[in-house]
Amino acid sequence: MKTIPHYYDYNSAEPFKAAILEIRPLAAGTSAVILDATIFYPEGGGQPADRGAINGVPLLNVIEKDHEILHIISRENAAKLAAGTVELALDAERRRDHSVHHTGQHLLSGTILRMTGAYTLSMHIGEETCTIDVDIKELLTETLVAVEEEAQTAIEEERPVITHLCPPENVLDFPLRKQIPQVDEVIRVVEIQGCDFSPCCGTHLRSTGQIGALRVLGAEKYKGMTRVYFIAGRRVLRDSRLLRRNAEIVSRALKTPVAEIGASILALLEKANEREQKLKFFQEEDAARKAKALVAAFANTDASSGVEDAGKPRVITASFMDADMEETLRIGKSAQSLIPAVLVLASEAEVKFAAFSSVKGLDIRGLLKNELEANHGKGGGGPSFFQGMFENLKDLHAFMAAIR
Numbered sequence: 001m002k003t004i005p006h007y008y009d010y011n012s013a014e015p016f017k018a019a020i021l022e023i024r025p026l027a028a029g030t031s032a033v034i035l036d037a038t039i040f041y042p043e044g045g046g047q048p049a050d051r052g053a054i055n056g057v058p059l060l061n062v063i064e065k066d067h068e069i070l071h072i073i074s075r076e077n078a079a080k081l082a083a084g085t086v087e088l089a090l091d092a093e094r095r096r097d098h099s100v101h102h103t104g105q106h107l108l109s110g111t112i113l114r115m116t117g118a119y120t121l122s123m124h125i126g127e128e129t130c131t132i133d134v135d136i137k138e139l140l141t142e143t144l145v146a147v148e149e150e151a152q153t154a155i156e157e158e159r160p161v162i163t164h165l166c167p168p169e170n171v172l173d174f175p176l177r178k179q180i181p182q183v184d185e186v187i188r189v190v191e192i193q194g195c196d197f198s199p200c201c202g203t204h205l206r207s208t209g210q211i212g213a214l215r216v217l218g219a220e221k222y223k224g225m226t227r228v229y230f231i232a233g234r235r236v237l238r239d240s241r242l243l244r245r246n247a248e249i250v251s252r253a254l255k256t257p258v259a260e261i262g263a264s265i266l267a268l269l270e271k272a273n274e275r276e277q278k279l280k281f282f283q284e285e286d287a288a289r290k291a292k293a294l295v296a297a298f299a300n301t302d303a304s305s306g307v308e309d310a311g312k313p314r315v316i317t318a319s320f321m322d323a324d325m326e327e328t329l330r331i332g333k334s335a336q337s338l339i340p341a342v343l344v345l346a347s348e349a350e351v352k353f354a355a356f357s358s359v360k361g362l363d364i365r366g367l368l369k370n371e372l373e374a375n376h377g378k379g380g381g382g383p384s385f386f387q388g389m390f391e392n393l394k395d396l397h398a399f400m401a402a403i404r
């Protein structure tokens with residue numbers, strides 16, 4: 001027996017009674033309930049499925065498969081239902097949101113077609129934003145604004161939305177925006193008076209006025225087409241609230257009127273960038289100074305190759321109390337260019353160290369690894385650069401002492 005669809009005419013918060021014909025276990029811990037009649041729209045044509053409950057059991061999804069409408073519930077909950085009369089409760093807020101966006105989409109697609117000649121090839125009603133894919137290479141911002149204004153005019157004019165139930169042989173009497181998807185016994189043609197005719201199985205509002213508002217959020221190139229993002233109805237309110245709230249935070253922080261925060265942010269970023277450059281310059285200068293002081297004691301030794309008389313590499317160590325690793329690395333890099341040696345520099349602030357070598361042909365890993373392991377440190381690197389860390393300062397100190 002086929003489920004009688006009532007999702008087009010059911011328009012009330014009152015519960016609806018139907019009979020369970022079958023409860024069928026499905027894969028993945030779910031079951032499908034098959035009813036003699038339903039108020040739940042099954043996912044299709046870009047419109048998501050309704051939500052709600054059957055005798056209080058929440059619906060996970062509603063799908064149409066092989067001419068059957070399957071009401072998906074969890075397997076666990078299936079035990080709570082049995083064949084016979086049940087009460088269906090629709091999540092009316094979600095349904096209204098879908099109808100608002102579906103009618104809004106027809107209005108938007110019809111308006112774009114009229115103003116640019118481009119057809120909509122697909123649409124999607126998402127949880128956050130909705131999209132249509134329009135068969136045109138590009139839609140300029142000015143065009144999108146003009147489309148938005150034109151759609152708003154149609155909303156203000158409260159144009160009736162009429163559903164024509166039409167036998168297939170008569171469907172071409174309508175100036176359709178879209179091809180007929182499949183040949184059913186009856187084709188639903190949704191008309192927005194003076195704006196659009198489209199064959200459609202979705203749920204719709206009674207007039208464009210119920211859309212309330214429609215915002216085109218933007219457009220991007222997509223597979224040779226243009227993907228247009230939009231929201232309508234209460235989502236416009238929510239979006240506006242969110243943007244306003246954020247804009248006001250920025251406005252207060254910058255002491256700038258909301259209308260000017262964009263320009264203010266850009267100016268601020270430019271200033272911050274300049275400061276960053278200056279800071280970098282001073283940091284490098286500071287590191288160079290510290291590096292010079294560090295190697296000064298060794299500058300007069302004649303081990304110009306970095307290897308001392310006994311064939312051992314010259315090792316320079318230092319522990320910095322306040323320097324973080326970033327600064328320690330800057331000092332190390334700078335010192336490395338001043339003198340051939342192995343530099344082992346520790347940041348006590350971060351309980352880490354870095355080792356640099358400018359001694360030709362030397363692999364510092366051999367020099368460090370044993371002491372690193374002996375003092376419970378972790379680290380890694382290559383022949384001329386090595387980094388490591390310790391759990392505590394005591395281990396770091398012991399390691400540094402051993403290296404020295």
Ligand SMILES: [Zn+2]
Binds near residue numbers: 199200202
């Ligand atoms: Zn539609």
